[in-house]
Each structure stands twice: as structure tokens, then as C-alpha cells.
Amino acid sequence: MKIDFRAQNDITTKIPSLKKNTSENTTKSNNTSSNNNGSKLVQQQQPKQRVKRTSRSDEQFRQIFMNTGIISSASGSSYIEIEQTKIICSVHGPRATHKTELFETAKLNCELKYASFSTHDARSDYVESTKEKDYSLIITQAIIGAIRLEKYPKAAIDIYILVLCDAGSALAASIVAASMALADAGVEMYDLVAACSSMPSHNEITQLLQTGELSYTNIVDGIDLCIDGCDKVYSIMKQNLIDSLKRQLLKKEQEQEQLQDS
Amino acid sequence: MEAFQKIHPLEFYRKFLERSVRPDGRSLQRIRNTTVSAGSILTADGSSFVKIGNTSVICGVRAEIAEKQQDQTTSNTCKSQIIVNIEMGPICSNIFSSTKPSEKAMSLCTQLNQLVQLLDIDPKQLYFDVDGKYLWYLYVDLYCLDYNGNILDAAIIAMLSALKNVKLPKGVVSDDGSEVYKEEDTMRTLIINSYLIPLSFAVIDEYVLSDPSLEEEKLSNGSISIVYNEKRELCLQLYSGITPLDEKTLQQCLDQTKQRTQEIKDLIDQSINDSKDK
Structure with a gap:
């Protein structure tokens, strides 16, 4: 949490609106804020009004980049970039809890935060917003099925996610980031969770979220598209983890060689 | 060796420092590799x-x-x-809690707010319209992503390069003066001619270590932070510690900070130029 320095000068500020509300602007905002108003996971691919996307076709996915092990002080961390959407995630634990009661399984805490400059909306307050709380819960539900919680009795795993820049699909990207960070931390999992919340190699859907009014065919199409998308994301995730593991092993080997030399 | 480091961290460090080297291979004056990039966040100004x-x-x-x-x-x-504002949440290190701001963050925040006043910014640049009836307020939010020592230097450099990267739209006030709009076709860059050149040190016994890592900060019995501007005027000088500091050591630190001037200036300028090409 931050310290509010705005209280000192006691001035209420606002963001001025754009002068010309051209059609180009409305499509843009539709794309970027699809997380706020529409059905979160399905609607990204199927906008409500048939707005033709200019930069890519309706079924086309954006370029994805991810990386793991970037935060030195965390047990696991990941960074994901879907074009302009940028998310960083760190995992602490599994660590022992101070609670005296006995848990048979590990406790999973997830906390998502939007950076104050991550959206085009007015600056968010310093207290946790309902949206952040809601998303934290959704992410927990999406990944809890994949973790072997029974392996870590009396322990807690903390996941912290910071959305640096939200240009759509922040929730889906957060789930991918959380799952990658968990894998990086060495937490035992049945499978990786890919965004759109399905477990690809098990062919199980861990969570499905749909809000807003959609016709049945639209939903089915949307789900198909999601599963298809997940497969793609999954292969990237797997490749990325293998690469990072190889890098780590190579580094360890080199260190050992150096030690032997000296 | 690892066990020795864990049980007697200070003794472990002393063995290295006697030979004028640090466990990570740096010499005592060596500053870690610094990278600056600007303009990567689309939604920010x-x-x-x-x-x-x-x-x-x-x-x-x-x-x-x-x-x-x-x-x-x-x-x-x-x-x-x-x-x-600086936020040091649990994302960067598990020593911070997400519910209340840490003392470290609070003191950093005060220092950064003081330093930003020393920047040479023409107040006319922050006028929204021509006569300055409306004013721009810039909220500078810093997030620590990885906490591994010397956060002050990183925060100052980040603050300065983000401010130099600020682009403001042209402001329009409607005829009756009740409504305000912005025009994003014409953006102007905030011009800041001054620089802040920070460098922090940790004092362990009689050794002075530049750009300390988190471990070194924990073991130190004193820390020095110095900030110069591009005219080599002193902007901030801070010493806190349990042992008094002698003049000679301080002079050494001041000299070393001065030497970093060009490097920091180049890094910031380079990042601003790179962001313009994008």
C-alpha cells in the first residue's frame, strides 16, 4: 500500500476527456477495456457489436512473450507480455504458516494489483478495489485445481501479481503468469494452467467465466476458440519453462566447473 | 562455504573485504550494471x-x-x-506487507518528493491552457519490482527518466469555460534540463562499498547517500549509522559520485532518445 500524498494539497484532479469522439476512438476503447464491461474470457474473441478489428482478424491472437525467474528475491517469478499488456508475477513459498491450527493442505493466497498507470481510467485509489479482489479470487479458483496442495501440509503459498499495463486480456494473462511463476518456484503441479483457464494436456477446463448476454452458439464458438488458444499458449509456456530450466542447469554446471578449477 | 556464509555473514564478508573484493566478484568501488529504458508503458503519460x-x-x-x-x-x-509515490509491496520481497506502507517506503517517498522540487521545470510547461487557469498535476508512481539493495538510486533515476519521457496533450477550454478537453494529435514533451546523479554507499567496518546489495545493506554499520545535479551542486547528502563518519571517507564518496555524472546522463539521454524512435 502507498502513502497518499494527495491528501496534503487537498486538490481534486481529473483526467480531461478527449475532444473528438471519433469512431476510431470508440473501437479502440472497446478493444482495450473489454475486461471491464464484457464477458471476460469469451468476449475478448467475440465482441458484442460486430466491430471489425483493423489490426488483426477476429480469430487471430496477439504475439505473446514470457520469461521466468526475473525477480531474484522471490521463490518463483514470471513476466508476460501480450503485445501491450504487461504483467509481472512473483510467488513466495511454500513457507511455514504461523497459525497454530493444522492444515492438511497448503493455503493459497493470491493478490492481484493494478499499477496506478496501468489503465486509461482515472487513477485508482490506494485501497484494494472490488475489481482487484474479484480478479484475485478468479485467479485462485482457476489455478487451485492444478496445484498439488496436499503435498504441502501446514504451508502457505503466496502469489502476487502486478498489472503494469492493461491493453486487454489482463485476467487471462495473469492466470498464465501465476501458473508460470508457480512452476518456476518448483511447486508441484498436475499441469500448467493456460489462460482461458483450461488444463490442456489433461483436457480439463478448470474455470469458465462468462458475463454479459451472449447467444448459445456464440458461447460455444467462444469456448472452442478459447481451448484452441489455450493449446497455443500452453505450448509456449512449456517451451519457455524447458528453456529456463536448461539455462539454470547450464549456469549451475558452469559454477561447479569454476569451483573445481579453483 | 555456504554454511559459513549463513552462520557468520559478517565474518564471511570481512574475509573478502580484506582482499578488496566482494563475494559477488565486484571490487569495492564497482557499481552494478545499470540499464534504463523509457516509454514502455502505453497507458501512462x-x-x-x-x-x-x-x-x-x-x-x-x-x-x-x-x-x-x-x-x-x-x-x-x-x-x-x-x-x-513509491510502492514497495510484497511482489518485490517477502519482507514487505501489502496492507501498510513500510517505513522504508515512507522515508524514500519523502526524499523523492523533496528531490523533485529541485528539478528545473518551467511552471508554464505545466499550464493546461494558455493562461494557466487550469494546471497539470503529475502523479509519479514508482513500483519496486525487485528489492536487492540501493533502491534510492534506482528510484531517483527512474523518476527522472519517466518525467523526461512525459508527453502532454494540448489542452482546450470550451468557450464558456465550463468544460475542458485534450487534443491528443498535438503532444508536447516536458522539457527538464536538470539531472540528478545519485550514488549510495554502505560502510562495513572501515570499508566503504559503492552501490551496496541487499545483503551488504543488512550487514553495514552505516549508509551514505549522495545526490548531485548536473552542475555538480549537492542536492542530497544523507548519512545514517552507528559509527561516526570521518571527513576523508565522505570526500571519497563525494568524488566517486561526481565521477558517475556523465554515465548517468548518457544512460538517461539514450533511453529518452530510444523511446522517441519507437
Whole structure:
């Protein structure tokens, strides 16, 4: 949490609106804020009004980049970039809890935060917003099925996610980031969770979220598209983890060689 | 060796320091590799990312407007129009909690707010319209992503390069003066001619270590932070510790900070130029 320095000068500020509300602007905002108003996971691919996307076709996915092990002080961390959407995630634990009661399984805490400059909306307050709380819960539900919680009795795993820049699909990207960070931390999992919340190699859907009014065919199409998308994301995730593991092993080997030399 | 490091960290460090080297292979004066990149966040009006070794800080600036207050005098400062905040949440290290701001963050925040006042910014640049009836307020928000020592240096560099990266739209006030709009076709860059060149040190016994890592900060019995501007005038000098500091050591630190001037200037300028090409 931050310290509010705005209280000192006691001035209420606002963001001025754009002068010309051209059609180009409305499509843009539709794309970027699809997380706020529409059905979160399905609607990204199927906008409500048939707005033709200019930069890519309706079924086309954006370029994805991810990386793991970037935060030195965390047990696991990941960074994901879907074009302009940028998310960083760190995992602490599994660590022992101070609670005296006995848990048979590990406790999973997830906390998502939007950076104050991550959206085009007015600056968010310093207290946790309902949206952040809601998303934290959704992410927990999406990944809890994949973790072997029974392996870590009396322990807690903390996941912290910071959305640096939200240009759509922040929730889906957060789930991918959380799952990658968990894998990086060495937490035992049945499978990786890919965004759109399905477990690809098990062919199980861990969570499905749909809000807003959609016709049945639209939903089915949307789900198909999601599963298809997940497969793609999954292969990237797997490749990325293998690469990072190889890098780590190579580094360890080199260190050992150096030690032997000296 | 690892066991020795864990049980007697200070003794472990002394063995290295006697030979004028640190466990990570650096000499005592060697500063970790510093990278600066600007303008990577689309939704912010100005942004930057700074990495010193493993310590990384991201900074974004949001511009908002407010009507000019009655009591606000027409002095030549843009005091209180730039508001700096730093957040050190649990994402960067598990020593921080997400519920209340840490003391470290609070003291950093005060220092950064003081330093930003020393920047040479023409107050006219922060006028929304031509006569300055409405003013721009810049909220500078820093997020620590990885906490590995020497956060002050990283935060100052990040703050400065994000502010230099700020682009403000042209402001339009409607004829009756009730509504305000912005025009994003014509953006102007905030011009800041001054620089801040920070360097921090940790004192362990009689050794002075530049750009300390988190472990070194923990073991130190004193820390020195120095900030110069581009004219080599002193902007901030801070010493806290349990042992008194002698003049010679301080002079050494001041000299070393001066030597870093060109490097930091080049890094910031380079990042701003790179962001323009994008």
C-alpha cells in the first residue's frame, strides 16, 4: 500500500476527456477495456457489436512473450507480455504458516494489483478495489485445481501479481503468469494452467467465466476458440519453462566447473 | 562455504573485504550494471524502467488537471504539482506487507518528493491552457519490482527518466469555460534540463562499498547517500549509522559520485532518445 500524498494539497484532479469522439476512438476503447464491461474470457474473441478489428482478424491472437525467474528475491517469478499488456508475477513459498491450527493442505493466497498507470481510467485509489479482489479470487479458483496442495501440509503459498499495463486480456494473462511463476518456484503441479483457464494436456477446463448476454452458439464458438488458444499458449509456456530450466542447469554446471578449477 | 556464509555473514564478508573484493566478484568501488529504458508503458503519460544489478524499479506518470487554486501564488515553482509515490509491496520481497506502507517506503517517498522540487521545470510547461487557469498535476508512481539493495538510486533515476519521457496533450477550454478537453494529435514533451546523479554507499567496518546489495545493506554499520545535479551542486547528502563518519571517507564518496555524472546522463539521454524512435 502507498502513502497518499494527495491528501496534503487537498486538490481534486481529473483526467480531461478527449475532444473528438471519433469512431476510431470508440473501437479502440472497446478493444482495450473489454475486461471491464464484457464477458471476460469469451468476449475478448467475440465482441458484442460486430466491430471489425483493423489490426488483426477476429480469430487471430496477439504475439505473446514470457520469461521466468526475473525477480531474484522471490521463490518463483514470471513476466508476460501480450503485445501491450504487461504483467509481472512473483510467488513466495511454500513457507511455514504461523497459525497454530493444522492444515492438511497448503493455503493459497493470491493478490492481484493494478499499477496506478496501468489503465486509461482515472487513477485508482490506494485501497484494494472490488475489481482487484474479484480478479484475485478468479485467479485462485482457476489455478487451485492444478496445484498439488496436499503435498504441502501446514504451508502457505503466496502469489502476487502486478498489472503494469492493461491493453486487454489482463485476467487471462495473469492466470498464465501465476501458473508460470508457480512452476518456476518448483511447486508441484498436475499441469500448467493456460489462460482461458483450461488444463490442456489433461483436457480439463478448470474455470469458465462468462458475463454479459451472449447467444448459445456464440458461447460455444467462444469456448472452442478459447481451448484452441489455450493449446497455443500452453505450448509456449512449456517451451519457455524447458528453456529456463536448461539455462539454470547450464549456469549451475558452469559454477561447479569454476569451483573445481579453483 | 555456504554454511559459513549463513552462520557468520559478517565474518564471511570481512574475509573478502580484506582482499578488496566482494563475494559477488565486484571490487569495492564497482557499481552494478545499470540499464534504463523509457516509454514502455502505453497507458501512462510517461514511463521508465530502471535496473541496477537485480534491483528493478518501474515508474509511470499520470497527468491530471485541476483548476488553479485561489491561494496558489504565481511563484516560479511548480511545487506540489508533481507528486511522487513509491510502492514497495510484497511482489518485490517477502519482507514487505501489502496492507501498510513500510517505513522504508515512507522515508524514500519523502526524499523523492523533496528531490523533485529541485528539478528545473518551467511552471508554464505545466499550464493546461494558455493562461494557466487550469494546471497539470503529475502523479509519479514508482513500483519496486525487485528489492536487492540501493533502491534510492534506482528510484531517483527512474523518476527522472519517466518525467523526461512525459508527453502532454494540448489542452482546450470550451468557450464558456465550463468544460475542458485534450487534443491528443498535438503532444508536447516536458522539457527538464536538470539531472540528478545519485550514488549510495554502505560502510562495513572501515570499508566503504559503492552501490551496496541487499545483503551488504543488512550487514553495514552505516549508509551514505549522495545526490548531485548536473552542475555538480549537492542536492542530497544523507548519512545514517552507528559509527561516526570521518571527513576523508565522505570526500571519497563525494568524488566517486561526481565521477558517475556523465554515465548517468548518457544512460538517461539514450533511453529518452530510444523511446522517441519507437
